[in-house]
Amino acid sequence: MSKSIALLCIQATDEGRTIAEAIREDNEGVVITNKPAMIQIEREGRIVVNAETVSEALGRDWEPEELQLVLISTGGQIDETDDEFIVYWNN
Amino acid sequence: MSVEPRKKRLNKKDAYKYMTRLGWDPTYQKEEDVYPYLKMEGIKVHDWEAWEDPFRMTMDSYWKLQAEKDKKLYSIIDAFAQNNGQKNITDARYVNALKIFLTAVTPLEHKVVSGFTNVARAFKGEGASIACQMQAIDELRHYQTQVHTISHYNKYFDGFHDYRTIHDRLWYLSVPKSFGDDASTAGPFEFMVSIGFAFEFVLTSLLFVPFMSGAAYNGDMATVTFGFSAQSDESRHMTLGLQAVKFILEQDADNVPIVQEWMEKWLWRGYRLLSIVSMMMDYMLPNSPTSWKEAVELYIEQNGVALFKDLEKYGIKMPEDMIKTIRAEKEHLSHQLWKTFYVHSTAEAIHTWLPDENKMNWLSEKYPNTFDKYYRPVFDEYKKHADKGERYYSETLPCLCQTCQVPLVFTDIEGGKPNVFTHYQNEYNGERFHFCSPGCQDIFEKQPEKFVQAWLPPHQIFQGNCGGATIPEVLKWYKIEHGVDNMDYVGSPDEVMWNKFKNN
Numbered sequence: 001m002s003k004s005i006a007l008l009c010i011q012a013t014d015e016g017r018t019i020a021e022a023i024r025e026d027n028e029g030v031v032i033t034n035k036p037a038m039i040q041i042e043r044e045g046r047i048v049v050n051a052e053t054v055s056e057a058l059g060r061d062w063e064p065e066e067l068q069l070v071l072i073s074t075g076g077q078i079d080e081t082d083d084e085f086i087v088y089w090n091n
Numbered sequence: 092m093s094v095e096p097r098k099k100r101l102n103k104k105d106a107y108k109y110m111t112r113l114g115w116d117p118t119y120q121k122e123e124d125v126y127p128y129l130k131m132e133g134i135k136v137h138d139w140e141a142w143e144d145p146f147r148m149t150m151d152s153y154w155k156l157q158a159e160k161d162k163k164l165y166s167i168i169d170a171f172a173q174n175n176g177q178k179n180i181t182d183a184r185y186v187n188a189l190k191i192f193l194t195a196v197t198p199l200e201h202k203v204v205s206g207f208t209n210v211a212r213a214f215k216g217e218g219a220s221i222a223c224q225m226q227a228i229d230e231l232r233h234y235q236t237q238v239h240t241i242s243h244y245n246k247y248f249d250g251f252h253d254y255r256t257i258h259d260r261l262w263y264l265s266v267p268k269s270f271g272d273d274a275s276t277a278g279p280f281e282f283m284v285s286i287g288f289a290f291e292f293v294l295t296s297l298l299f300v301p302f303m304s305g306a307a308y309n310g311d312m313a314t315v316t317f318g319f320s321a322q323s324d325e326s327r328h329m330t331l332g333l334q335a336v337k338f339i340l341e342q343d344a345d346n347v348p349i350v351q352e353w354m355e356k357w358l359w360r361g362y363r364l365l366s367i368v369s370m371m372m373d374y375m376l377p378n379s380p381t382s383w384k385e386a387v388e389l390y391i392e393q394n395g396v397a398l399f400k401d402l403e404k405y406g407i408k409m410p411e412d413m414i415k416t417i418r419a420e421k422e423h424l425s426h427q428l429w430k431t432f433y434v435h436s437t438a439e440a441i442h443t444w445l446p447d448e449n450k451m452n453w454l455s456e457k458y459p460n461t462f463d464k465y466y467r468p469v470f471d472e473y474k475k476h477a478d479k480g481e482r483y484y485s486e487t488l489p490c491l492c493q494t495c496q497v498p499l500v501f502t503d504i505e506g507g508k509p510n511v512f513t514h515y516q517n518e519y520n521g522e523r524f525h526f527c528s529p530g531c532q533d534i535f536e537k538q539p540e541k542f543v544q545a546w547l548p549p550h551q552i553f554q555g556n557c558g559g560a561t562i563p564e565v566l567k568w569y570k571i572e573h574g575v576d577n578m579d580y581v582g583s584p585d586e587v588m589w590n591k592f593k594n595n
Contacts, residue, residue, distance in 0.1 A: 004397030009300065011319050036307035036380055037315050038300070061095070065146070068156050072303075072322040073296045075394040077401070078145040078330050082103050091400035 003045040004089040007075030010039050015058065016070040022053040038072055046076070046088035107147035114217045128213040132278040135343035139216025142338045145330050153225055157232065160320050164236060167316040172243050180310040181377040183248070183589035184580050187441040188375035189314060190250040191367060192302065193241050194440065195267040198258040200234040202271040203227075203286055213279035219338075222331045226287075229324040236317040243313060248585055250440040250576045257440050260557070260569050262488060262548035263367065263432070265496045269545060270364045274357075276541070280339060281353050287332030289357035293398065295325050297390040298365055301383075305376040333398075340405035347406040352537070355410050359530040362391075362417060363495035369425035370432065373454065374446060382457040387421045413530065419504045422458050426466040431500045433473065434485040437562060440571050442580035445474050465510055482579055486562070488549035490514075493524040494531035494542055501527050519543065 008023075010016045012034065020032055020039045030043040041047060055062045064085040076087040100106075117125045129136065170176070180186065204227050211223035245251035258264045274285040303318035336354075339346050369383035391414070399409035429443075436443045446454065451470065454462045476483045489498035492514075503513040515526040519539050526532040535542045551557050558568025566573050575584055 004400055005393060007394060009296075036304045037319065038304060038307075061098075065152055065156065068146075068323050068326065069159055070323070071326045072319050073300055074326050074329065075296070075390075075397065077333060078326070080103070080145055080147065089397050089401055091397070091403070 004091055005042050005044055005075070006047045006087045006089055007073070008041040008047050008049075008087050009035075009072040009074070010041070010067075011070045011072060012037050012039050013070060018057050019049070019054055019067070019070060022057040023047065023049055025057075026050050026053050046086055049085040051083050051085075103147050107144070107149055110149040111217050111221050114215075122215075126213065126215050128279050129215065132280050133349055134280045134339060134346050136215075136339075137342055139214075139219065141341065142216045142218040143334065144218050144222050145334065146327050148222070148225060148327065157229075157324075160323060161232070164316055164320045165239075168236075168239055168243070168313055171313045171316075176310075176312050177244065177247055178592050179312075182309075183585050184442070184444060185309045185311065185375065185377055186244060186248045186585070187250070187443070187580070188302075188305070188371040189244065189311065190248070190441045191263075191371060191375075192314075193237055193244075193251065194254045194257055194261075195264055195367070196298075197234060197237040197241065197254055199267050199271045200230050200237060202275060204230045204234065206275050206282055206286060210279045210282050219335070222327075222334075226324075226328055226331060229321075229328065232324070233317075233321045236321065240313050240317055247588065249572070249583070250442075252576075253570045256570045260548065261440060262438065262491070262498075265491070265546070265548050266364055266367065269496045270360055273360065273541070280335075280349075283332065283335040284339075284350060284353040285357040285360075287328065288336045289332075289354060289361045291325060291328040292332040292336075293358060293395055294361040294365060294390075295322075295329065296394070297386055298368055299325065300390075301372055301381045301386045302368060304380050305372060305378075308378040308380045309376055336402070337405065340402075340407065344406070351407055354407065355413065355530075356534050356537070358410060359413055359528075359534065360495055362413070363492075363497050363527070363531070366424055366428060366497060370428040373425035373457070374429040374450070377450075379450075379453060383425045384421045384457060387417060391417055416505065416528070416530070420501075422461040423465070423502070423504055423509055426454075426458070426462065426469075427500050427502065430466070430469055430473075431489065431498055434483055435489065436578050437484045437573075438488060438566070438569075438571075438577070440569070440576045442578065442583050442585060444580040445470055445477060461509070477579075484578070488552060490525055491547045491549060492527035492531050493545055493547070494526060494534045496545065496547060497527055499525060499527055 010019060016039055020041060023041055024030055024032060027043055027047055030041060030047065033040040049064065049067055051062055051064050064080050064083070067085045074087050076089050079086045079088070116122070123130065207223045207227035207230060211220045211227060214220045214223065241251050241254055258268055274282055277285060299318055299322050303315055303322070306314035306318060336350065339350055372379060372381065372383050372386065396409065396414065399407065403409070432439065433443045433445070451467055455467070473483055489500065491498055499512070499514045501513065502509050503511045515529060515532045517524050517526070517532060517535065522543070524535060524543070526535060548557070552565055558564045563573060566577070571577055580586055
């Protein structure tokens, strides 16, 4: 049986777009859809936002908690560490 | 371009622990006197330390992030106001969706400020208490951003002038009002399941995301901004709600059936609360990015079902019947509600109108099984009357469901008769009560002493408690100016003002 689909929606700002591209790099099979003012990110099981990848993409230090500045909605449970922000289902 | 390696610091888990675990067990007062509300709902907690906040927010990160969000938000709202952003919305009809949203939701945001403050005081664990206190301040933030938005639109459009009075008195606004009253009068654990979990986790996206995308599609920058900015706080709220539920379920097996019952009550109440969003999405946005049906498929059928699969390991059962009903109703709900609002437009603080040909073709496309068969003919009939100068206005008010307070407009969809009205009835202590569904009837039966106290606007009008026996007297009591705030968009002062805007 396939896993549930984790969902992450972020604002379609300059920073949001860059973060979405970093997510695309690290998450094989991720589906990214552009909606009005919003970037919708879906993937089976889990989506991992890696602080190092995002920092590299932005050209500055970026902490996982900064995701909150562009976050709109999530579908899944959340785990935030010093290095990653993860949205996942456990089923 | 290379970046400096990220600095090492005290890890987040430990930093959070040192800054938040500052509580103690009371020694010279009894614990049940210091925390008097913890046992009354039958919920058993053995170890509050098991409550984890995945965001691990401390005050320094809270202020930093919230200040950043507010700076951005108010810059945009200022720019919107300075540049007369309201002139760039697709059409003034759109603003009526905003009138509903802001008069329904703004007072609820305010209500949950005290709701979360109360719960923060009631809970013993610091993790839980701090997250609830932060949520209370977030809700105060949301309330204020929405009042600022009301303030801007009130300068140009009717229906915004007294959101507090109409929220307390109007028939369609008693749906959100009664939802908030029900939650606020529950114990702390039920409050967490009702607002923190059912509303904030399961249903919030169904309310905010399509509506805010709709606002973006229709040029309403102010609403997109406060909506999405509030949503970033919502991710913390959603997490708090889910965490609360997981915590309660893990603490004791005896909690499972209590939580199951609360989940079913509040998911059903929440779904009925959001039914008005269906008509806002399908009928009130000149440009509709998503249909209600599509939103239900993503946020309930995909996300909601995934969530319940996760909760199965705790002993929670997916409310199959409820999901079945939601799926059955998804192709009918918006149409049934819009035609109700269309005919009762005299007693509303919004304008309504007939869908034009473009909109009806969009509806045919999005609802291939239902729109042309059941609902286009209804609007065609209303158009015949309107074209003759006899735009139809009902002279009565609908009977409401005793529990959810939505008008009894529902039909026997699951019985295969979507064009036959149906409702449910109970007798209790010699009085008859009416319900829209088995879901609402069930809720009443479990707490009859609570729901017999419901203040139902149409019933109150007929009992003489709403300013008088005539429509003009009631409208005056509602603080609705007849011919200004109500009735069809065509011929309204909003329309006159809008045409002036666009021609200058």
